[in-house]
Amino acid sequence: MHFIYDLNFNVSLKFVKENDYVNKLINRLEYKNSITKSQIEKIRGCTLKYIENKIKIVK
Secondary structure, three states: HHHHOOOOOOHHHHHHHHHHHHHHHHOOOOOOHHHHHHHHHHHHHHHHHHHHHHHHOOO
């Protein structure tokens, strides 16, 4: 997930968003531990929000 924070171009962030890569990566694994699952959901939310905010700022 951390690679998303290294993307510097608006077009790259839009590509990640349009292709739903954050959710695809997170959904590939089954999180059996409830604490881990909760933490991953927080990471998902923060990452998606980060992408949205960066796209808005660059416009």
